[in-house]
Amino acid sequence: MIKRIKLRTLFIGGCITLFFLVLVGRVFYIQVLNGDFWQERAQKQWAHTSTIKATRGLITDRNGSTLASDVPAYTVVVNPEVINTIGIGDEVIAGLKDLLKKPENELRKLVEAKDENGNFLKNREIRNEGWKIDQDLYEKVAAFRDKLKEEHKIQETGIGFVREQKRYYPKNTLAAHILGYTDRDGKAVMGFEKYFDDQLKGKDGQLLYKSDGKGIKLPNAEESYQPVVNGNNFKLTIDSTIQYYIEEAMKKAFNQYKPKSMTVIAADPNTMEILGMANMPTFNPNAFWETKDQGAFRNHAIQSIYEPGSTFKIATLAGAVQEKLFKPDDTFMSGSIRIKGYSKALHDIKKVGWGQISFLEGVKRSSNVAFVKLGYEMLGQDRLLKYIEDFGFKEKTGIDLPGEVTGRVSPQYPVEFATLAYGHGKVQVTPIEQLTAVAAIANGGKLMVPHVVKEVTNPNTGQTAVTKPEVVRQVISEESARETGGYLEQVVADQTIGTGRHAYIEGYRVAGKTGTAIKVEGQDYVKSKVLVSFIGYAPVNDPKIAVIVIIDEPNVEVGGGTAAGPVFKEIVSQSLQYMGVPKNVTKDDKNSKEPVKAAAPALRTAPDLQGKTIKEARELLLAGGYDFETVGQGASVVSQYPPGGTKLASGQRIYLLSQEGDSSVIPDLKGQSLRDALEVLSLLKVGIVVQGEGYVTEQVESTKNGKKLITLKLSPLNEPGGDQATDPPPDGENEAKSNP
Numbered sequence: 001m002i003k004r005i006k007l008r009t010l011f012i013g014g015c016i017t018l019f020f021l022v023l024v025g026r027v028f029y030i031q032v033l034n035g036d037f038w039q040e041r042a043q044k045q046w047a048h049t050s051t052i053k054a055t056r057g058l059i060t061d062r063n064g065s066t067l068a069s070d071v072p073a074y075t076v077v078v079n080p081e082v083i084n085t086i087g088i089g090d091e092v093i094a095g096l097k098d099l100l101k102k103p104e105n106e107l108r109k110l111v112e113a114k115d116e117n118g119n120f121l122k123n124r125e126i127r128n129e130g131w132k133i134d135q136d137l138y139e140k141v142a143a144f145r146d147k148l149k150e151e152h153k154i155q156e157t158g159i160g161f162v163r164e165q166k167r168y169y170p171k172n173t174l175a176a177h178i179l180g181y182t183d184r185d186g187k188a189v190m191g192f193e194k195y196f197d198d199q200l201k202g203k204d205g206q207l208l209y210k211s212d213g214k215g216i217k218l219p220n221a222e223e224s225y226q227p228v229v230n231g232n233n234f235k236l237t238i239d240s241t242i243q244y245y246i247e248e249a250m251k252k253a254f255n256q257y258k259p260k261s262m263t264v265i266a267a268d269p270n271t272m273e274i275l276g277m278a279n280m281p282t283f284n285p286n287a288f289w290e291t292k293d294q295g296a297f298r299n300h301a302i303q304s305i306y307e308p309g310s311t312f313k314i315a316t317l318a319g320a321v322q323e324k325l326f327k328p329d330d331t332f333m334s335g336s337i338r339i340k341g342y343s344k345a346l347h348d349i350k351k352v353g354w355g356q357i358s359f360l361e362g363v364k365r366s367s368n369v370a371f372v373k374l375g376y377e378m379l380g381q382d383r384l385l386k387y388i389e390d391f392g393f394k395e396k397t398g399i400d401l402p403g404e405v406t407g408r409v410s411p412q413y414p415v416e417f418a419t420l421a422y423g424h425g426k427v428q429v430t431p432i433e434q435l436t437a438v439a440a441i442a443n444g445g446k447l448m449v450p451h452v453v454k455e456v457t458n459p460n461t462g463q464t465a466v467t468k469p470e471v472v473r474q475v476i477s478e479e480s481a482r483e484t485g486g487y488l489e490q491v492v493a494d495q496t497i498g499t500g501r502h503a504y505i506e507g508y509r510v511a512g513k514t515g516t517a518i519k520v521e522g523q524d525y526v527k528s529k530v531l532v533s534f535i536g537y538a539p540v541n542d543p544k545i546a547v548i549v550i551i552d553e554p555n556v557e558v559g560g561g562t563a564a565g566p567v568f569k570e571i572v573s574q575s576l577q578y579m580g581v582p583k584n585v586t587k588d589d590k591n592s593k594e595p596v597k598a599a600a601p602a603l604r605t606a607p608d609l610q611g612k613t614i615k616e617a618r619e620l621l622l623a624g625g626y627d628f629e630t631v632g633q634g635a636s637v638v639s640q641y642p643p644g645g646t647k648l649a650s651g652q653r654i655y656l657l658s659q660e661g662d663s664s665v666i667p668d669l670k671g672q673s674l675r676d677a678l679e680v681l682s683l684l685k686v687g688i689v690v691q692g693e694g695y696v697t698e699q700v701e702s703t704k705n706g707k708k709l710i711t712l713k714l715s716p717l718n719e720p721g722g723d724q725a726t727d728p729p730p731d732g733e734n735e736a737k738s739n740p
Helices: 002-033 035-046 080-086 089-100 104-111 135-152 191-195 197-201 240-257 285-290 309-322 359-365 368-390 414-420 431-442 478-493 560-578 614-624 674-683
Strands: 047-052 066-078 159-168 188-190 205-210 224-226 233-236 261-268 273-280 331-333 356-358 446-448 453-457 464-466 471-474 511-521 524-538 545-552 584-586 595-597 627-631 639-641 653-657 687-691 695-704 707-715
Touching: 066 089, 066 135, 080 089, 080 104, 089 104, 089 135, 135 159, 188 191, 188 197, 191 197, 240 261, 240 273, 240 545, 240 560, 261 431, 261 560, 309 368, 309 431, 309 478, 309 511, 309 524, 309 560, 331 359, 331 368, 356 359, 359 368, 359 478, 368 414, 431 446, 431 478, 431 511, 431 524, 431 545, 478 511, 478 524, 511 560, 524 560, 545 560, 614 627, 614 653, 639 674, 653 674, 674 687, 674 695, 674 707
Parallel strands: 627 653, 687 707
Antiparallel strands: 047 205, 066 159, 205 224, 233 453, 261 273, 261 545, 331 356, 446 471, 453 464, 511 524, 524 545, 584 595, 639 653, 695 707
């Protein structure tokens, strides 16, 4: 009996020992031999990473009006399992088809999607029609979902949303070729968005933490936090109102002449800040996929080269003036001229010419012969080429936009130098090169770097970098620039023979030059295909704006003065009035060069916009040339400042409030008077703290007792915000051809 008990005890002990050894061996295998594997797997179970998305930088115009920003977006998701369990598939398909405009067969594939085992799937995104939809469409889809809930007395319909962010361009096509766009995945594709993508996109933040099996955060576990770095905010030199004037004037000409393309650039010649830049055809960056013509995405202003024609004569004229070779009263025989070694004569547009005329008349009539004499005979090949190079026609301007190309100037034979003097033959330029060159005449002879960035602000540090004007070189003297401008003014002011007379603006002194270039196909010029242009600036005595207008292949026979001149006139006249530049009146007639300043223009009245939709108000203000800003995301104007009927100071901004309360975004009030800033903030019903006197130089947003508080820092400033047909021939440009 005792022996049996001992054997039993020994057996049990052996089993326990064996079990213990197996257990120890298993633990050794798991913790030692496979320790790394299980450690990694365990970390995956309790370690989590939460990504904090960076906000892409805001892009505004020079007045703080938003051009591009990140806004909430929603992707529509369907749950086939729920939809088919309830049996509402046909209703869901019909409703989403009407709202999203997605084909029925594609919706059905999503709503009835199954896995390889024949089971309905749980979540399917509706792309592309339901991907990152805007707030209005989201509300319509949500209303449809709620209607299904009510009709079927159910809690779940199988229709849901994923909240995301998307890039939004509130002014649609306005300045599209400057801004470019990001695709639906947020990748920068073209334009400013692509050029400054590294600065705009920022860097996502991360939070690493540990949780238990139920996902509850462990109280004493270590955490790792990498802060989000939001993208830089950019204030551009563009003025949305001037950009609007440009695009509206272009639309009229585009519809009238139906050209292959059009390009317009406007700049402040004193700083080379780009005030506006547009091309047609164009596109809407909010719906870029709807534009099928890939040519519509090309920014011809900096990416296309063309034979300029007579607008190029400005460089020849400036060089001759600088070298004191231009004698306006000296005469020459117009009509034709022969170049040694070349069998054909070079002609004026009017082959018989105008007889013996003065060089000043030759400039007004855009005589090719006059410029051959000035550039080829008087300046000579070397000096002519030097001035052309000094004006920047063989180098990039350095504008801060992607894809800029370089012009080509490559004459070899004497006749090519002769035709170069009037912008034909071995010369091709970009529109931005031409505008930069004429700006050098306007600003006193300085070639400058054009730019579209005015300020860059780092929202993480609050630091702001301001772009300063950059001079490349002094091309001609200030005196020579002023004299050249005087001759170019007569091209416009002389209403009898001036080829630029269609660009004349009553009350403003305008300098300019027309161009009509016959295009080359292969080795031959094709007279039916021309590129017409006008380039100039105003006012001559105190230049505020320089503009180039290019119309490529209009469908009727017109010259630069007839077609491009009126576009220039419309843009510049509206812009100067908007900028508050007073008109001048002359003592005698249009040709008088002794202006007398007129009385200041009458103050305009703010229109009453309360109750109108934001879209209606925006269209009315843009059409009237008002500077304005919308505040909030509402659809209608709740209130405005200044109120309707108020007399506006020159350049005073109108604020439209479309949403009240703390949810409203506070506008940029820097440069505003204390009175205006207080009025705007009182409309928003936020707390206000004022430090200093004068005008707003800084604003700080905070929260106190749950209410938004705005601190305004002020300092005293001086200013708040601190031919054709019955007229003479097209332009005298381009009957003379050279293609040796």
